[in-house]
């Protein structure tokens with residue numbers, strides 16, 4: 001897909017990886033709907049940076065747990081820009097929970113934000129495509145999606161289902177829409193990384209370092225530019241998933 005002039009909705013675009021994706025798309029001439037939940041000032045600064053790059057952007061607030069807010073997110077983009085070509089589902093939560101400690105609220109939060117919201121955003125995106133319009137969806141998953149794991153049960157299950165959703169949607173929405181997923185490895189430490197887990201992890205990775213948001217942006221751009229890749233899960237992990 002030629003990116004200049006296209007319109008993208010990026011969820012969780014006020015901070016960290018989502019922010020980098022929004023700015024990376026804008027640098028290619030994409031107009032961006034910058035979704036945020038609580039990071040209002042950060043989202044506005046992303047909009048300001050995009051405008052400084054010479055592109056256009058709009059910040060839209062929504063709690064992705066509220067299903068009724070999902071279709072209007074897509075519609076806000078259509079109202080402002082007339083079409084929506086790209087959806088990047090990046091917003092997610094990542095909270096601990098073993099088989100014994102996961103309670104119903106932890107389970108429901110992960111399923112709502114990390115799985116249900118992407119599903120209904122994809123649905124709204126597909127429903128609003130014009131006849132013959134090409135589209136791209138990129139779901140930000142995690143390498144954990146394809147590995148057994150014990151410490152982040154609900155997170156891992158939701159991301160596994162997001163990958164399954166990606167593959168099913170690639171079948172359901174082709175040939176007009178390509179649907180792919182990214183599996184980041186250690187890109188940015190969690191805000192509470194007090195024991196410097198990231199630093200210690202780097203030594204154990206095949207490429208001996210953690211990654212950067214720019215490497216996620218490059219992978220997103222690769223998927224969006226491709227006209228022949230769909231249903232793919234692209235690992236950007238430095239080999240951690242091996």
Ligand SMILES: NC(=O)c1ccc[n+]([C@@H]2O[C@H](COP(=O)([O-])OP(=O)(O)OC[C@H]3O[C@@H](n4cnc5c(N)ncnc54)[C@H](OP(=O)(O)O)[C@@H]3O)[C@@H](O)[C@H]2O)c1
Nearest residue numbers: 012016017036037038039063064090091092184186187188
């Ligand atoms: N960081 C990594 O190294 C890493 C590794 C593997 C996979 N990933 C995946 O990459 C993506 C981005 O990761 P990240 O570390 O940059 O994320 P993050 O810092 O945890 O940010 C989470 C984002 O999700 C949004 N969000 C949280 N709860 C929400 C809700 N109820 N409604 C709407 N939005 C909500 C937040 O919005 P507000 O800030 O506006 O509230 C924020 O933008 C995620 O899908 C994550 O699973 C990241």
